[in-house]
Structures are given as structure tokens and as C-alpha cells.
Amino acid sequence: MGSIGVLLVAQVMPYLEQELDKRYKLFRAWDYPNAVQLPSQHATSIRAVVGNASAGADAALIEALPKLEIVSSFSVGVDKVDLEKCREKGIRVTYTPDVLTDDVADLAIGLMLALLRRICECDRYVRSGNWKHGDYKLTTKFSGKTVGIIGLGRIGQAIAKRAEAFNCPICYYSRTEKRDSKYKYYPSVVELASNCDILVVACPLTEETHHIINREVMNALGPKGYLINIGRGKHVDEAELVPALVEGRLGGAGLDVFENEPVVPQELFELENVVLLPHVGSGTLETRTAMADLVLGNLEAHFLGKPLLTPLV
Amino acid sequence: MLRLLPSLRLVVTASAGTDHIDLDECRRRGIQIAGAGNLFSEDVADLAVALLIDVVMKISAADRSLRKRRVDSRAITLVSKLTGKRVGIVGLGKIGLEVARRLEALDCNVSYNSRKQKPFVPYPFYSSVVDLASNSNVLVLCCALNDQTRHMINREVMVALGKGGVIVNVARGAVIDEKQLLRCLMEGEIGGAGLDVFENEPLLSQHFFSLDNVVLSPHAGCSTLESYVAICQLLGRNLEAFFSNNPLITPVI
Numbered sequence: 001m002g003s004i005g006v007l008l009v010a011q012v013m014p015y016l017e018q019e020l021d022k023r024y025k026l027f028r029a030w031d032y033p034n035a036v037q038l039p040s041q042h043a044t045s046i047r048a049v050v051g052n053a054s055a056g057a058d059a060a061l062i063e064a065l066p067k068l069e070i071v072s073s074f075s076v077g078v079d080k081v082d083l084e085k086c087r088e089k090g091i092r093v094t095y096t097p098d099v100l101t102d103d104v105a106d107l108a109i110g111l112m113l114a115l116l117r118r119i120c121e122c123d124r125y126v127r128s129g130n131w132k133h134g135d136y137k138l139t140t141k142f143s144g145k146t147v148g149i150i151g152l153g154r155i156g157q158a159i160a161k162r163a164e165a166f167n168c169p170i171c172y173y174s175r176t177e178k179r180d181s182k183y184k185y186y187p188s189v190v191e192l193a194s195n196c197d198i199l200v201v202a203c204p205l206t207e208e209t210h211h212i213i214n215r216e217v218m219n220a221l222g223p224k225g226y227l228i229n230i231g232r233g234k235h236v237d238e239a240e241l242v243p244a245l246v247e248g249r250l251g252g253a254g255l256d257v258f259e260n261e262p263v264v265p266q267e268l269f270e271l272e273n274v275v276l277l278p279h280v281g282s283g284t285l286e287t288r289t290a291m292a293d294l295v296l297g298n299l300e301a302h303f304l305g306k307p308l309l310t311p312l313v
Numbered sequence: 314m315l316r317l318l319p320s321l322r323l324v325v326t327a328s329a330g331t332d333h334i335d336l337d338e339c340r341r342r343g344i345q346i347a348g349a350g351n352l353f354s355e356d357v358a359d360l361a362v363a364l365l366i367d368v369v370m371k372i373s374a375a376d377r378s379l380r381k382r383r384v385d386s387r388a389i390t391l392v393s394k395l396t397g398k399r400v401g402i403v404g405l406g407k408i409g410l411e412v413a414r415r416l417e418a419l420d421c422n423v424s425y426n427s428r429k430q431k432p433f434v435p436y437p438f439y440s441s442v443v444d445l446a447s448n449s450n451v452l453v454l455c456c457a458l459n460d461q462t463r464h465m466i467n468r469e470v471m472v473a474l475g476k477g478g479v480i481v482n483v484a485r486g487a488v489i490d491e492k493q494l495l496r497c498l499m500e501g502e503i504g505g506a507g508l509d510v511f512e513n514e515p516l517l518s519q520h521f522f523s524l525d526n527v528v529l530s531p532h533a534g535c536s537t538l539e540s541y542v543a544i545c546q547l548l549g550r551n552l553e554a555f556f557s558n559n560p561l562i563t564p565v566i
Contacts, residue, residue: 013391102396106419110372113363117537119528120373126529127522131515136531141539142363143355165418166359269380277375284370284394 001303005045007065010055012074016292020050023296029055048072048299053232053279054261056080062089070302072295076100076155076282077232078312079205086313093313094298098154099290100282105158107281108230111254112147112163112198114275115226116140121272143167148196150189150212151203152178155230159200171196174203189213193220198228205232213237218244226252230281233259242267245274256281315339323555327544329353329408329535331565332458332485340566347551350563351407352543353535358411360534361453361483362419364507367528368479369395369451374525393477396420401449403442403465404456404484405431412453424448428461442466446473451481458485466490471497477504483534486512495520498527509534 006024008017020026027042046065049057053075059082062068070092071081078095086093114120118139125136147163149156149172160170160183171184173192178185186192189212193199199221203209213227213236221227227250229236238259244250245268252273258264261279268274282288297309315321315338324334325347339346367373371392400416402409402425413423413436424437426445431438439445442465446452452474456462466480466489474480480503482489491512497503505526511517514532521527535544550562 102420103394106366106395107370107372109419110363110366110370113359114367114372114376117360117363117533119363119367119530120376122530122533123373123528124377126517126531131531135536136533138536138538138541139533141356141537142359162418165415167355264379275372275376276379277372278379280370280375280392283391285391286394288391 001300003045004047004303005042005067006048006050006299007046008050009057009061010050010052010074012050012052013288013292015289016050016074016295019292019296024048024299043067048302050074050295050299051080053077054080056082057086058082059085062086062091070094070299072298074291074295077204079232079234083313091313092302092308092311094294094308094310095312096291096294097310099294100287101154101158103284103287104155104230104281105162107256107277108155108159108200108202108228109162111228111230111256111275111277112200112226113142115228115252115254115273116142116145116198118272120275145197146171146195148172148186148192148199149183150174150192150199150201150209151231152181152183153202153204156200156202159202168198175208189217190220193217193225196221197224198226200228201231201235203231203235205234210234211237213241215240215244218250221250223248224251226250226254228254230256233257233261238265245271315342315344323347323552325548325551326565327548329357330457330485334565336566345555345561346565347548347555347561348563348565349535349544349547352547352563353540354407354411356537356540357408357455357483357534358415360509360530361408361412361455361481361507362415364481364483364509364528364530365400365416365451365453365479366395366419368481368505368507368526369393369398371525373528397422398451399424399449400451400453401425401439401445402436403427403445403452403454403488404462405434405436406455406457408483409453409455410434412455416453421451427456442470443473446470446478449474450477451479454480454482454484454488456484456488458487462488464488464490466494468493468497468502471503474503476501479503479505479507481507483509486510486514491518498524 004024007027009029047069049071051073057071062085072094076097143166147168152172152174173186242265254275256277323345329349398421400421405425405427426439426442507528509530
């Protein structure tokens with residue numbers, strides 16, 4: 001298989017890069033100033049693209065790779081892959097569901113606790129030596145708060161299960177009501193936001209969910225409401241989020257993702273009612289390794305003519 | 314202190330712990346004590362879980378380095394999974410049980426050590442803390458501070474916990490030999506710690522401040538607005554009960 005060309009369009013963990021290099025003829029997008037202008041001899045040998053949450057395969061790239069057969073994403077969100085184009089051209093697309101569900105759900109709970117109990121701020125308080133001069137102020141109890149989840153898929157359900165152990169009532173919004181769910185359904189995000197204390201984004205990024213958290217939702221969530229985003233940065237209208245937080249119209253936010261990663265709006269760095277993470281959602285060694293094995297397994301299955309492990313298209 | 318107040322009949326404390334009260338002397342003199350009961354259990358349990366998730370997933374460390382614009386260092390550091398961690402709870406009172414319930418939902422494997430084995434509890438029991446530590450990768454301290462538990466978490470326990478091990482303390486600082494803890498953290502004998510309490514709070518060694526694998530909290534176990542309002546109300550109700558010759562709402566002895 002060493003002659004099969006694979007284009008890696010994003011930096012991934014060393015284990016994955018090394019294995020791809022061992023098994024295939026690996027091209028790295030960052031070696032070429034513009035991947036779309038790959039030398040044509042290479043372009044025609046590339047039969048697979050490996051991407052992640054920050055880079056995938058858009059229409060331009062797909063057009064530039066005439067022999068492309070499969071896009072294997074090192075992520076569960078595939079908003080950076082032009083799925084329509086892939087369907088049109090018969091290109092397979094795989095992703096990494098399930099293996100990262102626990103980690104992302106754990107992180108969502110960790111963010112809620114860190115935000116409400118001001119864990120990061122308290123840690124800063126102790127490290128600065130300020131504790132000698134007095135206790136940190138009172139924070140907000142987490143147990144018993146109502147958690148509203150946007151998207152009740154694998155990750156949303158895993159978050160609900162965890163939050164229930166903290167006696168949190170659960171409610172949700174999704175495109176359609178889940179008839180067999182025991183949680184309370186709201187038919188709109190604004191209504192969900194008005195009726196919960198903590199709003200969590202756990203749905204895929206699509207045209208419909210772009211900026212699903214807008215000014216109206218933030219105002220509905222309110223000065224005692226908290227937003228947790230473990231989805232995609234573009235779920236949230238960041239230009240509205242910053243003033244909402246600064247002005248106190250929104251109580252606080254725990255963010256693992258941003259609209260233009262790795263850029264984080266400067267104003268957020270001054271705030272104590274936010275927790276900011278550099279897209280670590282699935283960043284445990286065990287999970288990233290399992291994700292890498294899925295990418296490798298899917299590619300191998302494809303080139304051996306076997307059924308794909310986790311196909312999306 | 315008690316000797317200075319010969320007419321004292323009632324001590325009301327706003328804390329869950331009673332290590333700051335001479336219980337024997339109170340018993341001897343028939344002085345009643347009212348405490349916080351189980352009021353704080355949820356908040357303290359929440360904090361224990363918050364500290365554990367933070368240490369394991371490096372939340373505070375990542376927030377800190379992101380704010381300092383140093384993203385790269387975090388981007389390449391993979392942390393370890395919380396799911397499947399073997400958590401040993403030291404002290405399975407109300408707080409310990411609330412911690413256990415939360416950690417079960419996070420798919421951790423819970424076991425415990427206590428003075429005595431508890432009937433009707435589904436978690437494996439270890440009669441010694443060293444045994445518990447040998448079979449765990451996390452220890453969460455939820456026990457009272459007394460003569461048996463003072464410096465109970467010593468070097469032997471920490472080494473038994475192992476190099477990737479994490480200790481979370483929401484009990485009392487003196488349950489841990491703090492000098493040894495710092496040494497073990499700096500030498501890599503244990504993996505990390507989430508600490509809400511310290512032996513000489515609010516003072517603690519500066520060496521803690523340079524560690525990225527600890528999360529430090531200023532004894533905030535029950536410092537939420539909700540708990541504050543609730544304890545004020547409970548204190549009032551206990552005083553009312555006492556002065557109308559009714560049983561205390563939350564008696565300690």
C-alpha cells in the first residue's frame with residue numbers, strides 16, 4: 001500500500017502521522033503553500049484525505065484531487081468536509097463517533113463545575129497569594145441546576161446522564177422531539193434558554209445550527225444563565241457573546257471552541273465569568289489513540305475492499 | 314475556651330466539620346452542639362468532582378496558558394481519561410456517598426475505606442488506606458479529622474497510589490502530611506492533586522504555585538450563595554429550637 005497517496009490536511013498526533021507515513025505515501029498540506037496547487041503528479045496519486053475538526057475537504061480541494069476516493073476525518077464533527085460534493089462524486093467519508101463521547105461529556109461537566117464554582121479563578125486567587133487577605137467570594141451551587149441540552153445525540157445523552165447524578169433536571173431542544181426520552185422537550189432554543197440555568201451546545205454544525213446561540217438566546221439565558229460550548233465555535237455568534245458577557249446580560253460561559261480557532265477574542269481574557277480551553281474536547285491519550293485507530297482502520301478497510309468501520313457517506 | 318464560659322449550654326457551628334470543638338468536654342458538661350448536618354454535602358461533593366476533573370483534564374492549567382497566549386504547550390499535551398479511573402474514597406459519610414454517586418455516573422470504579430465497613434453499600438471496602446491506595450489511581454478524602462486520621466495520607470500511601478495517581482482533598486488539610494505531599498508531587502511520585510484545604514490555611518508553601526499538576530482552592534467547599542443562605546437559616550432554626558426547649562434540628566452529640 002506504500003504507493004497509495006494520502007494527503008494530511010491538519011496537524012494530528014504523532015502516532016497517527018507516523019502510521020500514515022509507514023503505510024502510505026504521505027503528503028502534508030503544510031509543505032505546499034496552497035494545497036489546491038499540489039504538483040499535478042502528486043495530485044493524481046492522492047486517493048485519500050485525512051483531516052480533523054479544523055481542516056477537511058472543501059469543494060475546491062475535492063476538485064483538485066481527481067483520484068480522491070475517501071476522506072477519513074480524525075473527528076466526529078465533519079463540518080469542514082463538503083458532504084454534498086462527496087456524495088455527488090461517490091467519495092466515501094468516515095469519522096470517529098463513540099470513542100470520544102465520554103471525554104467530551106466529562107469535559108462538559110468539568111466546564112459547568114469550573115464555571116459555576118469559579119475553580120480556575122480560585123486557583124488563580126490562591127496562587128497570587130490573595131487568600132492571606134481574605135476568602136474568595138461566594139460562588140454558585142451546581143447541583144440541582146436545570147441543564148438544557150441542544151442536541152440529544154450520543155454526546156448530549158452522555159451529558160444528561162452525568163448531570164442527573166448531580167440532581168440536575170434535564171431539558172433539551174433538537175430538530176425533532178425524541179418520543180422515548182424522559183427529558184422535557186422545548187420546540188425552540190429560545191424557549192429552552194428561558195427555562196434552564198445552564199445551556200449546553202452538543203449538536204452538529206450545519207447551516208441550520210450556524211449561530212444557533214444568538215443575541216436573543218443569550219438574553220433569554222440571562223444574567224444568571226450559563227452557556228457551555230463543546231460543539232463548534234460557529235454555533236455561537238461570538239460578536240454578540242463578548243458584549244453579552246462584558247455587560248452582564250449573560251451570566252457566564254465555558255468555551256472549548258471558538259469561531260476562528262486558534263484566535264480567542266481578547267476581551268474574554270479579562271473576564272472571571274468565563275472558562276477558556278484550546279479545543280481539548282477529545283484530548284486524552286486513550287481517546288486520541290482510539291480515534292487514530294479508527295482513521296487507520298477505515299482507510300485500510302477501504303483499500304482492501306472491505307466494509308468501512310464508521311462511514312458517514 | 315469552654316472553661317471561660319461556665320454557663321454555656323449550646324454551641325452552634327456553621328461548619329460540617331467538628332474538629333475545632335472539644336467534643337469530650339462538651340459531652341462531660343452536657344453542652345449541646347448543633348452543626349451543619351448534611352446541608353453542605355452536595356456542594357462539597359461537587360467541589361471534589363470539580364477538582365478531580367480539573368486535575369485529570371487539566372482545565373485550570375489550559376485556561377491559564379490560553380490566557381497567557383501560550384496555546385502550543387497545551388495543544389500537544391494529551392491528558393488521561395476520567396472514565397474507568399479507579400477512585401478510592403476515604404470516609405464514606407454523607408459527603409463520601411454523594412461523591413461516589415457522581416463518580417459512578419462519570420463511569421469511574423468506586424471503592425472506599427472507612428472506620429467500619431458500611432452495610433448496603435455497593436462499593437468494595439478496603440480496611441486500610443494503603444490497600445485502598447494500592448488498588449486505586451485516585452484518592453478522594455472525605456473523612457473527619459481526628460487522632461486516627463491526622464497525617465493518615467503519608468508517603469507510604471502516596472507511593473502505593475503510584476506515579477499517575479491523583480489525590481483530592483475536601484476534608485481537612487491535616488489528613489495529609491503536606492510536606493510529603495509536596496515532595497511527592499515535585500518528585501513525580503504521584504501525578505497530581507486537587508486541594509481545597511491545607512494544614513495551615515490560608516498559608517501554604519510557595520512551591521505549590523509553580524506546579525502545573527495541582528489545582529488549588531481556598532477552602533471553598535461550601536462557599537456558595539445557596540449554602541450560605543441555607544446555613545444562616547439553619548443556625549436560626551437551631552437557636553430557636555434550643556430556646557424553646559425543643560430538640561435541635563441538626564445535633565452533633
